[in-house]
Amino acid sequence: MSQPDWDKNTVAQVIESLKDKPGAMLPILHGIQDALGYIPKGSVPLIANALNVSRAEVHGVITFYHYFRDTPPGKHTIHVCRAESCQSMNGSDLEAHAKAKLGIDYHETTADGAFSLEPVYCLGNCGCSPAISVDGEVHGRVSPERFDEILDEVRAQA
Amino acid sequence: MSIKVFIPRDSSALSLGAEKTAKAIAAEAAKRGFDIELVRNGSRGLFYLEPLVEVETAKGRVAYGPVQPKDVSGLFDADFLNGGSHPLNLGLTEEIEYLKKQERLTNARVGITDPVNLEDYLAHDGYKGLANALKLTPAEIVKQVTDSGLRGRGGAAFPTGIKWNTVLNAQGEQKYIVCNADEGDSGTFSDRMIMEDDPFVLVEGMTIAGLAVGATQGYIYLRVEYPHAHKNLNTAIAAAEQAGYLGANICGSGKAFNLEVRLGAGAYVCGEETSLLESLEGKRGLVRYKPPLPAIKGLFGKPTVINNVISLASVPIILDKGGEYYKNFGMGRSRGTLPIQLAGNIKRPGLIEKAFGITLRELLYDYGGGSATGRPIKAVQVGGPLGSFVPESQFDTPLDYEAFAANWAVLGHGGVVVFDDTVNMATMARYAMEFCAIESCGKCTPCRIGSTRGVEVMDKIINNQDRAKNIALLRDLSDVMLNSSLCALGGMTPYPVLSALNHFPGDFGVE
Numbered sequence: 001m002s003q004p005d006w007d008k009n010t011v012a013q014v015i016e017s018l019k020d021k022p023g024a025m026l027p028i029l030h031g032i033q034d035a036l037g038y039i040p041k042g043s044v045p046l047i048a049n050a051l052n053v054s055r056a057e058v059h060g061v062i063t064f065y066h067y068f069r070d071t072p073p074g075k076h077t078i079h080v081c082r083a084e085s086c087q088s089m090n091g092s093d094l095e096a097h098a099k100a101k102l103g104i105d106y107h108e109t110t111a112d113g114a115f116s117l118e119p120v121y122c123l124g125n126c127g128c129s130p131a132i133s134v135d136g137e138v139h140g141r142v143s144p145e146r147f148d149e150i151l152d153e154v155r156a157q158a
Numbered sequence: 159m160s161i162k163v164f165i166p167r168d169s170s171a172l173s174l175g176a177e178k179t180a181k182a183i184a185a186e187a188a189k190r191g192f193d194i195e196l197v198r199n200g201s202r203g204l205f206y207l208e209p210l211v212e213v214e215t216a217k218g219r220v221a222y223g224p225v226q227p228k229d230v231s232g233l234f235d236a237d238f239l240n241g242g243s244h245p246l247n248l249g250l251t252e253e254i255e256y257l258k259k260q261e262r263l264t265n266a267r268v269g270i271t272d273p274v275n276l277e278d279y280l281a282h283d284g285y286k287g288l289a290n291a292l293k294l295t296p297a298e299i300v301k302q303v304t305d306s307g308l309r310g311r312g313g314a315a316f317p318t319g320i321k322w323n324t325v326l327n328a329q330g331e332q333k334y335i336v337c338n339a340d341e342g343d344s345g346t347f348s349d350r351m352i353m354e355d356d357p358f359v360l361v362e363g364m365t366i367a368g369l370a371v372g373a374t375q376g377y378i379y380l381r382v383e384y385p386h387a388h389k390n391l392n393t394a395i396a397a398a399e400q401a402g403y404l405g406a407n408i409c410g411s412g413k414a415f416n417l418e419v420r421l422g423a424g425a426y427v428c429g430e431e432t433s434l435l436e437s438l439e440g441k442r443g444l445v446r447y448k449p450p451l452p453a454i455k456g457l458f459g460k461p462t463v464i465n466n467v468i469s470l471a472s473v474p475i476i477l478d479k480g481g482e483y484y485k486n487f488g489m490g491r492s493r494g495t496l497p498i499q500l501a502g503n504i505k506r507p508g509l510i511e512k513a514f515g516i517t518l519r520e521l522l523y524d525y526g527g528g529s530a531t532g533r534p535i536k537a538v539q540v541g542g543p544l545g546s547f548v549p550e551s552q553f554d555t556p557l558d559y560e561a562f563a564a565n566w567a568v569l570g571h572g573g574v575v576v577f578d579d580t581v582n583m584a585t586m587a588r589y590a591m592e593f594c595a596i597e598s599c600g601k602c603t604p605c606r607i608g609s610t611r612g613v614e615v616m617d618k619i620i621n622n623q624d625r626a627k628n629i630a631l632l633r634d635l636s637d638v639m640l641n642s643s644l645c646a647l648g649g650m651t652p653y654p655v656l657s658a659l660n661h662f663p664g665d666f667g668v669e
Contacts, residue, residue, distance in 0.1 A: 025440030064442040067424030083344030085575045088502035124350040126501035127205035136385045140173035
C-alpha cells in the first residue's frame with residue numbers, strides 16, 4: 001500500500017535540529033509525530049542516516065513504543081483507559097460503548113477520518129475513574145452518556 | 159484590593175471541568191464589577207470535591223466544592239468572595255478533616271501555590287534545602303539522605319542514601335541524575351501531582367542529588383501521557399535557569415547542574431530502570447542484565463543515580479529540616495511519609511500523604527468512606543498492576559514495606575485501587591497476564607512467552623476446561639515467571655494472579 005504524501009522538509013528540519021542531542025532517537029520521533037501526526041515510513045532512512053544506525057534499528061524503535069504510529073491519525077485521537085482503576089468503575093462498559101458509538105475497534109480510525117481510537121494503560125486520573133483523553137485532554141468519571149457529550153463537544157469545536 | 163480566588167489547573171481537576179468553572183467565575187466577576195485575582199493552583203488532592211474553588215479571606219482560605227459553572231451565579235449571590243455561606247461552602251480548607259489529618263512533607267505546597275511561580279515557591283520554603291546543601295560537602299549531603307531512612311518510592315524501596323553513596327564513590331568524569339517519571343501503575347498519580355502542582359520541588363531535589371554525587375546533567379524521563387506535567391516542568395526549569403538555580407553556576411557556587419525533560423512513548427516497561435536508560439539512549443526499551451548496577455554503569459555507561467519522582471521530591475525537605483526530622487515519621491524500617499493514592503471504586507478518592515503505619519482499613523473507610531457504588535469492598539490492589547490483591551481479612555495491615563511483604567503483597571508506589579463485590583477475580587488475573595503480554599519488552603522468555611500462555615490458561619480456567627489441571631499449570635507457570643524473569647514485569651505478574659487465586663478461589667471455580 002502506498003503511503004500518503006508526506007512533508008519531507010519538515011522531517012528533515014526536525015532531524016537536523018535534534019540529531020546532535022545525546023540519545024536523539026526518541027526526541028526526533030516525537031518531533032516528527034508532533035509535526036505530522038505520525039512517522040511516515042519514508043522518514044526511516046533519513047533518521048537512520050542522520051543517527052548513523054541501521055533502518056532496522058529505527059523501525060525497531062518506532063514499533064516498540066505503543067505511542068508512535070506510522071499511519072496518519074484521525075482528526076482527533078481518543079484514548080480510553082483500560083487499566084485496573086478504570087475497570088473498577090465499569091471501564092469495560094465504557095470501552096465497549098466507545099467502540100460501538102464510533103463503529104471502530106482499537107487502533108482504527110472512523111471512515112470520515114474524524115476519530116482514532118486507542119487503548120491506554122493509565123492516564124494518572126485514577127481518582128476520577130473511568131477516564132479517557134481526547135487529543136491529550138483528560139476527562140474523568142466518564143459514563144457512556146458523558147462520552148457522547150464529549151464527542152459532541154469535540155465535533156462542535158471542529 | 160483584589161480578592162484572590164484559587165481554581166486548580168491539575169489534570170484531575172481539569173478532567174472534572176475546572177477550566178469551565180474558572181471561565182465562568184472570571185466572567186461573572188467581570189459582569190458584577192468585582193476585582194478578583196484568579197490563581198491557578200495545583201489540586202489539594204481531594205478529588206471528590208473537585209473542582210474545588212478557594213477564596214482567600216482574613217481567616218484563611220475558604221473552600222467551595224465541587225463547583226460547576228451552573229453554581230457560579232449562586233456563589234456570587236451568597237457573597238462567596240468574602241467566605242459567605244452556601245451549600246457548597248466547606249469551611250476553611252485546612253480544616254477539612256481529609257486534609258487536616260494528613261502529614262504533608264513531600265506535598266507541602268501541592269494545591270497551595272501557583273505551581274510555576276518561582277516567587278510563590280520561594281515564599282513557601284522553596285530552595286531552603288538547596289541553600290543548606292550548598293554549605294555541605296557531597297558526603298555530608300549523602301549522609302543527611304541516608305540518615306533520613308528514605309527508601310525508593312518508585313516501588314523497590316531501596317535505601318536512597320546507599321544508592322547515592324555508590325554513585326558518589328564511583329569514578330567517572332561524567333555522572334548523571336535520572337528521574338524516573340514514567341508513572342505507569344494504575345491507581346497512582348502522586349508523581350503526576352508533584353510534577354504538575356509543584357514542579358520546582360523535583361527540580362530542587364535533582365539539583366541537590368547532582369551536588370551530592372558530582373553529576374552535572376539530569377534527565378527527567380516523563381511518560382507521554384502527562385502533557386500538563388511536561389509543560390509545567392519545562393516552565394519551572396526555564397524559570398530556575400533564569401534565576402540561577404540551574405545552569406553553570408548554581409546560586410553563585412561555581413557548581414553546575416543542567417536539567418532536561420525527555421518524553422517516553424507509552425511503554426510501561428520503561429518504568430523499569432534499565433529499560434528506561436535504554437530508552438533515554440534512543441533504543442528499544444529492553445531490560446538490561448544487572449550487574450553492572452546503573453550506579454556504576456548507567457546512562458551512556460556512566461555512573462547514574464536513578465530515582466523515582468517522589469524520592470527526589472522528598473530530598474528538599476530532608477535537606478531543609480534534616481534527616482532526623484524526616485526519620486521521626488513512620489514505623490519499623492519504613493521511615494518518613496508516603497503519598498498514598500486512593501483510587502478506583504471509592505467514595506472519596508484522593509491523595510493522602512501520611513507517615514507509614516496507617517492501616518488499609520483506616521484509609522478505605524475513614525478517608526475513603528467505603529466504595530463509590532455503596533457495595534461492600536471485596537478487594538484492593540495495592541502497588542499497581544504488579545501488586546497483590548488484598549482481601550478484607552488483611553485490611554488491618556499497616557502500610558509498611560515489611561508488613562506487606564509478610565502477606566506476600568507489595569506497597570509499591572502507594573497506589574490503592576478499590577474493587578467492590580461485583581469484581582470477578584479470575585477476570586482480573588487474566589487481565590494481569592494480558593497486560594504483561596502487551597507490555598513485555600520481549601527480552602526474557604518467562605515474561606514474553608509465559609504471559610501469553612498465562613492468558614490462554616486463564617481462558618481455559620474461566621471456561622471450565624480441565625479446570626483442576628489448568629490451575630496446577632497456572633501455579634507452575636507463575637513459579638517459572640516469579641523465579642526466572644529478568645525484571646519485575648514478568649517476575650511480579652504472578653503477584654496479582656496468585657493472590658487472586660489464593661484469596662478468591664471461588665471466582666476461579668475452585669470450591
